[in-house]
Amino acid sequence: MEPIRFDAAVLRASRTPLSIERVEARALGPDDVLVRMRAAGLCHTDLEVIEGQLVFPLPMVLGHEGAGVVERVGPAVRGLAPGDHVIIHWNPHCGHCFYCDRDKPILCETYVANGARAVGFDGAPVLRDGGGATLHNLMYIGAFGECCVVPSQSAVRVAKEIPFEAACLIGCGVMTGLGAATRIADLEWGSTVMVIGCGAVGLSAVQGARLAGAARIIAVDISEAKLDLARRVGATDLVDATRDDPVAVAKALTAGRGADAVIECAGSPRTFRASVEAVRPAGQVVWLGKTGFNEEVSFRWGALMQEKRITRSSYGGTRPARDFPMMVDSYLRGELKLDELVTRRIRLDEINDGFAALKRGEVVRAVVCYDA
Numbered sequence: 001m002e003p004i005r006f007d008a009a010v011l012r013a014s015r016t017p018l019s020i021e022r023v024e025a026r027a028l029g030p031d032d033v034l035v036r037m038r039a040a041g042l043c044h045t046d047l048e049v050i051e052g053q054l055v056f057p058l059p060m061v062l063g064h065e066g067a068g069v070v071e072r073v074g075p076a077v078r079g080l081a082p083g084d085h086v087i088i089h090w091n092p093h094c095g096h097c098f099y100c101d102r103d104k105p106i107l108c109e110t111y112v113a114n115g116a117r118a119v120g121f122d123g124a125p126v127l128r129d130g131g132g133a134t135l136h137n138l139m140y141i142g143a144f145g146e147c148c149v150v151p152s153q154s155a156v157r158v159a160k161e162i163p164f165e166a167a168c169l170i171g172c173g174v175m176t177g178l179g180a181a182t183r184i185a186d187l188e189w190g191s192t193v194m195v196i197g198c199g200a201v202g203l204s205a206v207q208g209a210r211l212a213g214a215a216r217i218i219a220v221d222i223s224e225a226k227l228d229l230a231r232r233v234g235a236t237d238l239v240d241a242t243r244d245d246p247v248a249v250a251k252a253l254t255a256g257r258g259a260d261a262v263i264e265c266a267g268s269p270r271t272f273r274a275s276v277e278a279v280r281p282a283g284q285v286v287w288l289g290k291t292g293f294n295e296e297v298s299f300r301w302g303a304l305m306q307e308k309r310i311t312r313s314s315y316g317g318t319r320p321a322r323d324f325p326m327m328v329d330s331y332l333r334g335e336l337k338l339d340e341l342v343t344r345r346i347r348l349d350e351i352n353d354g355f356a357a358l359k360r361g362e363v364v365r366a367v368v369c370y371d372a
Contacts, residue, residue: 004034008127008145009351010135012059014052017352018144022130023061025149029122030076033155035086038164040143041065042354042366043172044199044267049138050355053292056118060136061127063143063368064090067167070155077152085164086155087171087328088148089320090139092121106315115139121151143168144351146370156324162331165345165367166338170327172315173200173365174338177265178327179316180286181208185261189213194250194259194278195235197266198226200341200365201288203233205263207336210234216253220246220274221266223361233337250278258283265289269297281306286313345369 004025009018028034046062048054070084080086093100093108100108110121118136120126126149127135127142135142142148158167177200181187193209195202198221209217210233219230220239227238239249250259258280264271267289275285276299285308291297304310330336344366346354354366 006146008061010059011062020349023127023135026126028072028074030074031152032074032149033080033152034072035068035148035155036071037066037068037146037370039067039168040368041168042358047355047358057136060118060138061142061145062138064139064141065168065172066143067164080152084157085160086157087167087324088141089154089171090141091315092140092151092154156320158325158328162328165342165369169338169341170324174204175318176316177201177204178208179318180263180288180313181205182212183317184286184311184313185284187212187214187261190215191260192216192254194218194262196220196264196271198230202265206230206234246274247277267291272297273299276303279308283308285310341365342367
């Protein structure tokens with residue numbers, strides 16, 4: 001069988017540009033799937049690796065938010081065939097470890113151990129460069145390449161009617177935000193929800209709150225453009241945090257109680273503090289944003305009392321095989337807005353410009369379109 005060779009964006013050292021290189025994937029194992037990538041979103045997690053805030057072995061092919069077409073499957077793969085359209089997810093799990101047995105696949109012991117090594121889910125390297133040296137891949141994917149090799153459970157077949165540039169967003173940002181509202185926050189019909197930070201994750205949380213039946217959705221950001229987009233996808237109230245205090249607004253709109261739920265998507269000590277101040281007694285706080293791994297965040301003790309519940313979520317409680325097709329169907333019915341989140345389309349060789357725009361806050365999602 002012909003070797004699997006393709007172009008990919010390679011990060012060789014933190015705080016340096018990615019280089020487009022010819023790379024080679026290993027021969028498919030029994031449960032491997034080769035996906036020809038058609039679209040991949042640029043996520044802040046990728047940027048954190050580039051900036052050296054998240055440390056992984058290098059050199060590496062980044063990218064963990066992708067969609068494409070199945071090209072080959074290993075002999076043990078069932079339920080997938082060449083030609084299937086798939087969304088890739090970054091949380092393969094063993095199904096039988098301590099955490100999987102407790103319905104926490106995001107903490108799967110194999111997933112956590114091999115993810116830190118940036119290799120395949122089976123513990124073996126997946127990629128090598130033109131000189132034969134090992135290349136690592138981020139979160140079991142490496143979506144910033146024309147192809148990727150993933151375990152079969154990470155390739156979720158979806159309807160072919162959804163455009164790839166919309167589908168890819170479901171694989172990370174949209175699932176994380178929408179899942180926080182629909183799976184984690186335990187919203188009741190008619191709730192008041194505050195979403196702090198209106199990037200791709202926050203805008204998806206806004207939509208999740210809308211789909212869950214929230215009556216009032218308060219969107220908070222410092223960008224007028226992102227606040228306007230939040231309004232278009234379902235926010236009822238907008239707070240420009242450069243002018244108004246989100247905590248004061250939350251209380252003013254709820255007879256002084258605070259929001260029933262606050263979903264934090266901005267990732268700063270200030271917004272983490274605001275989230276617990278803005279929620280009502282016995283309300284739910286969901287933290288999706290993240291700050292430096294070793295950075296300390298302080299809180300006013302009184303803000304943590306009165307039966308408030310705080311949950312840190314990394315992937316919105318997802319079960320991809322269940323949730324991804326449901327979200328695609330919601331998009332096709334016109335309920336879930338995804339096209340609006342794609343604010344820049346780029347080629348693979350423009351990826352450094354895309355990350356520069358993401359760092360400057362100019363885009364919600366820049367998407368690499370491989371057929372562009």
